[in-house]
Amino acid sequence: MSSTLLNSKDISRAVSRISHEILERNHGAGNIALVGIRTRGVVLSLRLRDKIKEIENVTVDHGVLDITLYRDDLADGIHKPELKKTEIAFALEGKHIVLCDDVLFTGRTIRAAIDALMDFGRPSSVQLAVLIDRGHRELPIRPDYVGKNIPTAKSKRVQVLLAEEDDEDKVVIQEQSN
């Protein structure tokens, strides 16, 4: 049982709007850098970068975070995701960093991402852009830019599919399957 929450057009409109909001809030693309959280946050961050380039004709710095080593459930041994590379090839000092992820849920991933980011330097600010905010936060974390707020039951599973990883653009909600 799954139903579609956003289709490809909805996603593209959300990316457009978030790009404009990022530029408005930071007064242009001057000191912005986008950092995507693996895996689908990276796709979102690259789309935002392309959109910002389209609007302002500026290519902003871009980085990739793998937060595996910062997870708070690593010691449980339940999650053992494959460790991939973190790539942050620019200095964070003086930059407004926009962290990008597909779904904001408990907030634990973002906590880990902020910790990981701080190990690379001291940015001027860290902002958060997500495609879906589904609620149920377990930490005091809130997004600055949201594609769509979707109130969900905690037992449901929200899945973001993006063409670069999944061959199509779509956000679906389904019953937990395990």
Place this chain on the structure above:
Amino acid sequence: MALSTKNILGTKELTQSDILQILDTADSFKEISTRAIKKVPALRGKTIINLFFEPSTRTRTSFEIAGKRLSADVINISGSTSSTVKGENLIDTARNLEAMSPDILVVRHHCSGAAELLSQFVDSPIINAGDGSHEHPSQALLDLLTIRSHKGDLKGLKVAIVGDINHSRVARSNIRAMQTMGMKVRVVGPPPLIPVEVERLGVEVSHNLAEAIKDVDVIMVLRIQLERQNQGLLSSLREYSNYFCLTSETLAQAHDDVLIVHPGPVNRGIEIALDVMEGPRSLILNQVTNGVAIRMALFYLLLGENNANPN
């Protein structure tokens, strides 16, 4: 995603997918050592004991740095300062250490099989950091990582391992790991230093250095182990050097893009000439850098595995 083994005793037990997983994980860890803050919290609260009964600079430091970069607490115990000088035996030492709940034991010992023996008496995962002339798996893995990062793919590569194969745990670990990865291995050295069993491993044997390196992608030069040369297998170091020292003249026989690796420490001018050691094809320091990433990967993968199956 977990290794097929609880301990890293040798490359003999590692499958191709284990090795690939270790190399890929290590590749991701390399970046951490280039940061201003070279530390991630992954193994916070874990304890690693380095138990070294043989001298070591590179390996012990490498394991220690690897543990610390993952936020583990690392304790070093060396043979000369441990209770073994009071007559405590290896197993008792390990059992007592285990009573203090370490999460991993890293062991180097001059007897072949020491790490495996310990693994039968303690529950903590054990990493063999060199046992006699038997195995030194983390060295072979870092060699593979270094070679792979320069050649892209390991499969089909030809390697010449030059020197004292007989006493070399590095050679034994590498031969097995390289064969698992589909590489072709040739060993080169004077007949007394090449053990008879090596041909049974499916390895080519050569006694002529210039001939043996003509068609290879990688030359691995081994250290002449001066401390293990009391059986009269070598008539003199000078004679060995005359025939088997890798000099720029000999190297001219090899492909232009051949890679040179050496597990260190180097006897300059005995097994390798100074200009070759410091030349553009030498990856010796690169290997040392990669050693930290490999050991981080081993700690990370073993501790995860261990946690997934408590007791």
